[in-house]
Amino acid sequence: MKKQGRGIATIMFGFGYGEGFPDHAIASAEIEEGGKILIRTAAADVGQGVLTIITQIAAEVLKVKPEAIRIIPGDTHLTKNSGSSSATRQTFFTGNAVKEASEGLLSNIYHYASIEFRSNHVELGIKDGYIFRNDNPKNKLSYWELAERVKERGDSLKAEASFFPRTDIPDPKTGQGKKVYVAYTFVTQVIEVEVDTDTGIVEVLNVYTAADIGKAINPKNVEGQIEGGTVQGIGMALMEEQVIKEGITLNPDLTSYLIPTSMDTPHFATLLVENEDSEGPFGAKGIGEPATIATTPAIANAIYDAIGVRIYHLPITPEKILKALKEENKRGNKEGF
Amino acid sequence: MTERYVGRNVYKVDAQDKVMGKAKYPDDIYFDNMLYLKIKRATHPHAHLRRIDISKAVKLPGVVKIITADDIPQVKNFGLIIKDQPVLVGIGQKMRYMGDALAIVIAETKEIASKAVRLIEVEVEELEVISDPLRAMEKDAPLIHKDGNILATHYLEKGDIKKGFAEANVIVENEYRTTFLDQVPLQVEAGVGIYDEESGFIKLWVASQWLHDTQADVAQSLGFPKEKIRIIQPVIGGAFGKKEDISVHIHLALAAIATKRPVKLTYTREESMIAQSKRHPFIIRVKTGATKEGYLTAWQAEVIGDTGAYASSGPAVVHKGMYHCTGPYNVDNVKGVAYTVYTNNTYAGAMRGFGTTQMAFAYESQMDILAHKLGIDPAQFRLQNAYNIGSSTPNGQILTHSVGVKETIKKAAEIAGWKGGLR
Numbered sequence: 175m176k177k178q179g180r181g182i183a184t185i186m187f188g189f190g191y192g193e194g195f196p197d198h199a200i201a202s203a204e205i206e207e208g209g210k211i212l213i214r215t216a217a218a219d220v221g222q223g224v225l226t227i228i229t230q231i232a233a234e235v236l237k238v239k240p241e242a243i244r245i246i247p248g249d250t251h252l253t254k255n256s257g258s259s260s261a262t263r264q265t266f267f268t269g270n271a272v273k274e275a276s277e278g279l280l281s282n283i284y285h286y287a288s289i290e291f292r293s294n295h296v297e298l299g300i301k302d303g304y305i306f307r308n309d310n311p312k313n314k315l316s317y318w319e320l321a322e323r324v325k326e327r328g329d330s331l332k333a334e335a336s337f338f339p340r341t342d343i344p345d346p347k348t349g350q351g352k353k354v355y356v357a358y359t360f361v362t363q364v365i366e367v368e369v370d371t372d373t374g375i376v377e378v379l380n381v382y383t384a385a386d387i388g389k390a391i392n393p394k395n396v397e398g399q400i401e402g403g404t405v406q407g408i409g410m411a412l413m414e415e416q417v418i419k420e421g422i423t424l425n426p427d428l429t430s431y432l433i434p435t436s437m438d439t440p441h442f443a444t445l446l447v448e449n450e451d452s453e454g455p456f457g458a459k460g461i462g463e464p465a466t467i468a469t470t471p472a473i474a475n476a477i478y479d480a481i482g483v484r485i486y487h488l489p490i491t492p493e494k495i496l497k498a499l500k501e502e503n504k505r506g507n508k509e510g511f
Numbered sequence: 512m513t514e515r516y517v518g519r520n521v522y523k524v525d526a527q528d529k530v531m532g533k534a535k536y537p538d539d540i541y542f543d544n545m546l547y548l549k550i551k552r553a554t555h556p557h558a559h560l561r562r563i564d565i566s567k568a569v570k571l572p573g574v575v576k577i578i579t580a581d582d583i584p585q586v587k588n589f590g591l592i593i594k595d596q597p598v599l600v601g602i603g604q605k606m607r608y609m610g611d612a613l614a615i616v617i618a619e620t621k622e623i624a625s626k627a628v629r630l631i632e633v634e635v636e637e638l639e640v641i642s643d644p645l646r647a648m649e650k651d652a653p654l655i656h657k658d659g660n661i662l663a664t665h666y667l668e669k670g671d672i673k674k675g676f677a678e679a680n681v682i683v684e685n686e687y688r689t690t691f692l693d694q695v696p697l698q699v700e701a702g703v704g705i706y707d708e709e710s711g712f713i714k715l716w717v718a719s720q721w722l723h724d725t726q727a728d729v730a731q732s733l734g735f736p737k738e739k740i741r742i743i744q745p746v747i748g749g750a751f752g753k754k755e756d757i758s759v760h761i762h763l764a765l766a767a768i769a770t771k772r773p774v775k776l777t778y779t780r781e782e783s784m785i786a787q788s789k790r791h792p793f794i795i796r797v798k799t800g801a802t803k804e805g806y807l808t809a810w811q812a813e814v815i816g817d818t819g820a821y822a823s824s825g826p827a828v829v830h831k832g833m834y835h836c837t838g839p840y841n842v843d844n845v846k847g848v849a850y851t852v853y854t855n856n857t858y859a860g861a862m863r864g865f866g867t868t869q870m871a872f873a874y875e876s877q878m879d880i881l882a883h884k885l886g887i888d889p890a891q892f893r894l895q896n897a898y899n900i901g902s903s904t905p906n907g908q909i910l911t912h913s914v915g916v917k918e919t920i921k922k923a924a925e926i927a928g929w930k931g932g933l934r
Contacts, residue, residue: 421556
């Protein structure tokens with residue numbers, strides 16, 4: 175018999191390394207020849223989209239099209255430390271460093287342009303990479319022309335910045351600390367499943383997600399993270415297990431270690447809670463890891479809702495479900511503990 | 512103020528190259544005259560290496576060189592937090608899991624290198640294999656590393672746990688278990704290395720989640736100044752925590768130095784799963800108390816995390832899980848202990864959620880069980896216990912801003928059409 179159920183899970187994730195670790199990111203922005211603005215960062219784009227996020231932030235601050243932004247490929251000798259692409263930290267850390275470096279560059283553009291135009295700052299306007307006096311917008315200088323003039327003065331148009339928030343080392347005896355993590359991301363998922371009580375197979379039907387991410391720099395990208403993270407969570411909940419017996423992995427391949435495929439992907443509805451009240455760039459918080467965390471418990475709770483048995487050892491395989499149902503029938507209908 | 516690019520669905524800047532097949536992943540990088548590496552790995556999960564015989568393998572036509580620990584006495588252990596992982600296991604030393612490297616085979620082709628690996632003969636003295644962290648914690652268990660099998664112990668204590676349970680009308684106590692998971696990025700560990708004799712520079716093209724940290728670990732292991740190790744980031748085909756640790760880096764550097772030729776090493780999927788980091792399996796024993804009105808009063812958690820043969824991120828992962836033990840709920844009285852334990856399993860490190868993913872399975876199951884026991888709608892139960900501005904986390908951190916958790920419960924319930932009458 176097929177039985178449907180629905181489960182909910184709400185999670186938190188303290189992001190950044192925290193715990194007093196000297197976690198920081200350095201970035202720089204400079205006007206380069208060929209009509210581009212060069213951003214230097216070592217932030218690794220593992221597919222999560224940090225290079226896109228940085229491009230949007232720099233374009234926003236510097237008032238140019240995203241196409242004008244060039245990010246140097248990661249290289250220990252051409253970039254400074256941006257910290258790791260982990261701990262859900264790059265949008266927050268490198269995003270802030272790039273925002274501040276871009277603001278530094280913009281300030282210098284104003285500074286040198288005010289010399290060129292013999293004006294004060296409030297009389298200057300900026301649009302799409304050009305700077306001009308508001309009373310004569312036709313007489314404009316591109317950032318790149320301005321950079322040439324600055325070069326003639328023996329200087330250059332660039333700025334470097336870093337983001338280095340303080341956190342506290344928790345007390346070793348109690349784990350207590352004033353600021354252990356820079357901030358928390360929160361996610362709630364409601365997940366609907368269908369359990370086949372004859373085969374024990376669980377199908378995940380619908381996933382409803384609301385995520386408090388402060389502000390989405392790129393909403394589509396956040397949704398992508400949530401969908402990918404959820405599918406990874408479906409794997410953890412229902413099928414994935416590297417079986418290691420006496421130190422030997424019994425299933426070191428993808429025919430016997432199962433991961434979800436597109437056929438296992440449910441329907442998604444996602445809503446972003448954006449209060450823009452975090453210390454991240456434009457109020458953003460990270461979503462990378464929180465995207466996967468609520469899924470497994472929401473599925474476990476949905477299975478309980480569907481068939482009245484609870485599985486305490488992951489993954490919740492068909493075999494475990496059938497065994498639990500069998501025991502449940504013997505015992506009568508009580509919560510499984 | 513309206514933003515023009517922030518908050519907009521700008522196309523991913525790397526999408527076009529990836530879709531068009533132009534993106535260069537590590538395994539796409541070729542140099543003329545390039546050699547290929549394969550690694551001879553441990554033959555037993557816990558054993559002393561007594562003899563390694565490369566004589567047959569080295570005679571195979573096309574084999575250029577085979578490096579064993581005897582050739583690199585100056586090279587030091589590596590590791591993200593604790594330098595406990597050997598680059599190559601030497602005679603008299605221990606192999607601690609099936610991924611430990613015993614020899615680097617360098618050959619003209621991958622096929623020859625693979626064949627040569629199979630010709631290497633190894634003799635070992637077997638030790639007890641510890642696959643269960645509970646066995647590892649027993650007093651008579653053999654030591655995997657000399658300082659003991661419990662690598663780290665962390666504590667959590669807030670309020671008065673006894674008082675908290677005394678105030679509870681309902682107490683729920685359970686044990687949860689999670690398993691080893693692989694991050695399964697599409698791209699397995701791979702890279703290319705070059706040694707420039709004149710400048711003394713090593714150049715590595717290896718995907719890495721943290722370039723400058725990896726650079727430092729490679730440099731200290733080889734005894735090179737940091738600036739002589741240059742790591743260039745190719746396009747990364749997924750990571751999820753698996754590309755935080757050293758994988759091919761040091762082996763590539765050693766082979767490049769030994770041969771003065773470009774070298775490449777790409778793991779097989781099997782090798783990636785056996786040799787490279789896993790999600791920690793957790794044993795979580797948890798006890799939670801609530802009043803009959805449905806307010807949490809006490810939360811106690813004991814966590815045992817199997818970190819496998821080497822520390823990797825383990826000392827940070829397991830206690831981060833514990834630090835999240837209550838979920839986003841107000842609990843005045845919290846107590847916890849977390850043990851990070853060595854075994855002879857594949858080492859566990861970083862994976863999306865870093866210990867808190869395992870913990871959420873426990874705390875959100877507990878919340879559901881309590882809601883059912885109390886006869887309160889599970890969404891409502893969460894909502895009435897969830898953090899506000901001013902709430903205190905298990906670490907006693909007071910949340911001063913950006914606490915949208917209640918709104919996520921309300922909104923998720925709303926879009927799902929949850930019928931529970933949220934207040």
